[in-house]
Amino acid sequence: MEHYKKPLPCVDDDTREFWNGCKEHQLRFQKCKACGHIRWPASPICPSCLSKDTTWLAASGKGRIYTFAVYHVAFHPGFKDDLPYIVADIALEEGPRLVSNIVECPLDKVKCDLPVVVAWEDINEEFALPKFRPASSA
Amino acid sequence: MRRTLLELSPQDAVFGHFEAVGGYALAARRAMHTFRTGPETWKHIAVGQRRWANLTAEAAMHDQPMTFEDYDLSPWVVEPLRRADCCLITDGGRAVVITSAERARDLKQPPVLIMGMGQHNPASGVHQATHLAGPTGAKKSAETALNMAGITLADIDACEIYDCFTYTVEITLQDYGFFGPGEGEDWFKGGTIEPGGSMPVNTSGGMLSEAYYMGLTPLSEAAMQLMGRCGQRQLGPKTHTKPPEIILCSDNGAILQTHSCAILRRS
Numbered sequence: 577m578e579h580y581k582k583p584l585p586c587v588d589d590d591t592r593e594f595w596n597g598c599k600e601h602q603l604r605f606q607k608c609k610a611c612g613h614i615r616w617p618a619s620p621i622c623p624s625c626l627s628k629d630t631t632w633l634a635a636s637g638k639g640r641i642y643t644f645a646v647y648h649v650a651f652h653p654g655f656k657d658d659l660p661y662i663v664a665d666i667a668l669e670e671g672p673r674l675v676s677n678i679v680e681c682p683l684d685k686v687k688c689d690l691p692v693v694v695a696w697e698d699i700n701e702e703f704a705l706p707k708f709r710p711a712s713s714a
Numbered sequence: 715m716r717r718t719l720l721e722l723s724p725q726d727a728v729f730g731h732f733e734a735v736g737g738y739a740l741a742a743r744r745a746m747h748t749f750r751t752g753p754e755t756w757k758h759i760a761v762g763q764r765r766w767a768n769l770t771a772e773a774a775m776h777d778q779p780m781t782f783e784d785y786d787l788s789p790w791v792v793e794p795l796r797r798a799d800c801c802l803i804t805d806g807g808r809a810v811v812i813t814s815a816e817r818a819r820d821l822k823q824p825p826v827l828i829m830g831m832g833q834h835n836p837a838s839g840v841h842q843a844t845h846l847a848g849p850t851g852a853k854k855s856a857e858t859a860l861n862m863a864g865i866t867l868a869d870i871d872a873c874e875i876y877d878c879f880t881y882t883v884e885i886t887l888q889d890y891g892f893f894g895p896g897e898g899e900d901w902f903k904g905g906t907i908e909p910g911g912s913m914p915v916n917t918s919g920g921m922l923s924e925a926y927y928m929g930l931t932p933l934s935e936a937a938m939q940l941m942g943r944c945g946q947r948q949l950g951p952k953t954h955t956k957p958p959e960i961i962l963c964s965d966n967g968a969i970l971q972t973h974s975c976a977i978l979r980r981s
Contacts, residue, residue, distance in 0.1 A: 586724040617725065617841075643747065643846065645739035646793035651732040660793070663731040665740055665841050673841050677729050688747035705728065 580699050582654035590618040593632050598704045601696045603635040605672050616672035637694030638711065639668040644678065644686055662686055666708055680709040733840070734878065735800055737969035739792040741846035742881040748847035749896035752794060756880035757785040758902035759915075760798045760922060763877070765908045767919025769947035774802050775923040799880040801921035808930035810937055815981070826940040829865070829960065830977040832858025840969035851973030852889035852964065859962075859975040867891055870977075871958040872914040872939065872949055873907075874932035876965045877921050886964050886973075887915070909947070910954040917947055929965030933976065936961040940980045 587595050594616075597604035607614045610627035614635075621628050644664035650656040662678040664686070678686055679695055691711035698704045723733060746752045764780040767773035780798065788798035818825035834854035836845045845851075860866060867890065877883045884898045892913070893901040907915035918924040918935045925931060939949050939958055950957040959980050966973045 582730070583724065583727040585728050591725070617839075643740045643744035645731075645736055645743060646790070647730060647736070648790040648793060650730075651736075652727065652730065655730040658730065660790075661730060663729055663736060663740070663792075675726050675729055675731050675841050688744065707729075 582699075583652060584699075585703055585705075590620060594618055595703065597632075597634070598696075598706055599702070601704060603637050603668070603694060603706055604632045605635055605668075605670065606630045607633040614671045616674055633670070635668055635670045635672075637668075637706070639666045639674075639692055639708070641665070641678070641686065641688055641690045641692060641708075642667040642673055643688055646683060646686075664692075664708065666692060674706070676705075677707045678709065679707045685710065733969060735792045735795060737840045738879045738881060739795045740840055741843075741885075741970055742794050742879070745847040745881065745885065746794060751881075751884060751896065751898055753785075753796070753799075755884055755899040755902060756799055757782050758899070759877070759880040759883045759907070760785050762902065762905065762907040762911070763916045763920045764923045766914075766917050766947055767923035769909060769953070770918045770924055771945070773919040773924040774804060775919060780923075795879060795881070798922075801878050802923070802926050804925040804927075806925055806927060808927040808934040810930070810934055818981075823943070824941050825981045826937045827979045827981050828976060829979045830859040830861070830863030831975065832856060832860075832862065833972075833974045834858070835972040837971055839971070843970070846970060848885050848895065849889050850885055850970045851966065852886045852975070853891075855964075855973045855975035856890040856962075859977050863960075863977045863979075865960065865977070869960055870913075870962045871956050872917060872936075872961045874917065874936040874939075874961060874963045875915055875920070876929060876932055877916055878966075880922065882966065882970070883915065883920075885970070886966070890962070890964075890975075914949055914953070914955050917944070917949060917953075929974070932963045932965065936963045936976075936978050940978055 605614050608622035609629040611625040613624035642665045646660050648660050664678045666674050692708040693711045695707045695709040696704050767775045785798045788796040832855040834851035836851050875883045875886050905911045921931050949955045961978050963976045
């Protein structure tokens with residue numbers, strides 16, 4: 577694997593389970609045991625009911641593009657070769673929204689509400705990133 | 715700068731997402747999906763404000779006119795936002811002195827009175843927010859401020875709107891109630907916000923074309939206009955606009971997460 581030049585995930589106590597799941601190509605989110613709310617970003621308490629009682633749930637990896645933006649400027653040199661690239665806010669079936677990239681899709685086909693599925697990218701020995709591609713190309 | 719961006723949102727940086735232009739691009743795109751808006755609306759804001767900057771000697775863009783064609787040729791930064799949709803990055807500062815009306819009476823400059831203020835903070839980060847296409851915090855902020863002032867939008871003579879991006883100006887004025895969702899293009903068309911227009915907006919060029927002093931660009935400009943200290947760009951006969959009695963100002967923070975509104979009146 578060629579040397580990875582982009583920023584790597586910052587793993588902390590809240591996000592460790594998420595990134596461990598990614599490594600196994602499984603999207604995991606916290607589910608509140610008190611009210612059932614499924615949340616992202618990861619946090620020690622439920623933003624909906626403030627309970628600390630939490631379990632982790634495996635998500636389907638299916639969702640829709642809530643909104644997206646096409647980067648024409650590389651604010652970090654690691655992304656220079658990818659220009660133009662697509663950042664999207666994915667509304668997952670289970671509820672949380674996750675910022676990621678759209679891959680395997682021509683720019684003019686990207687639109688809000690487009691159904692997408694997770695497309696894993698193994699970036700090194702330690703991390704895999706959940707990116708998304710159109711569900712129709714599955 | 716790069717370090718700051720990485721530290722602010724490390725999970726986003728993994729995917730090459732960097733606020734603020736990226737965040738506002740996500741918001742603006744959602745708005746384009748929700749109601750009729752986009753570059754055809756925003757070009758009226760960029761060009762209109764530039765015409766005010768052309769009357770403002772201190773403005774960074776004073777000597778640089780902008781046509782609709784110039785706007786269309788402006789390069790994408792993060793689509794759907796072009797460079798012409800983004801505010802400037804400038805050094806400098808602005809200040810206003812706030813005191814009681816009684817103490818202000820003896821000062822050299824005629825004072826400007828604060829009629830009303832309002833704040834509302836929807837607070838969710840851009841990724842979880844459901845208010846990106848409005849209503850943002852602007853709606854409740856303006857309701858509170860107008861109530862406190864005891865006036866309606868019909869009493870407003872001009873607006874000084876926090877304009878980090880053109881879309882921010884549109885969604886703020888829309889949430890204030892100047893026009894309905896998707897009616898912005900028609901409202902802005904024909905020079906509404908420009909010199910000679912019926913509702914002047916960002917009369918120094920704003921942060922898009924004068925200078926970025928955060929919320930102080932709109933607030934100080936409103937105060938200066940009401941004091942009559944604006945020279946060539948002074949609202950009134952000089953710019954074929956209504957002499958201003960009351961000006962509405964806004965400020966907002968993060969990606970439409972926080973909003974405040976102030977209504978100022980000539981003394």
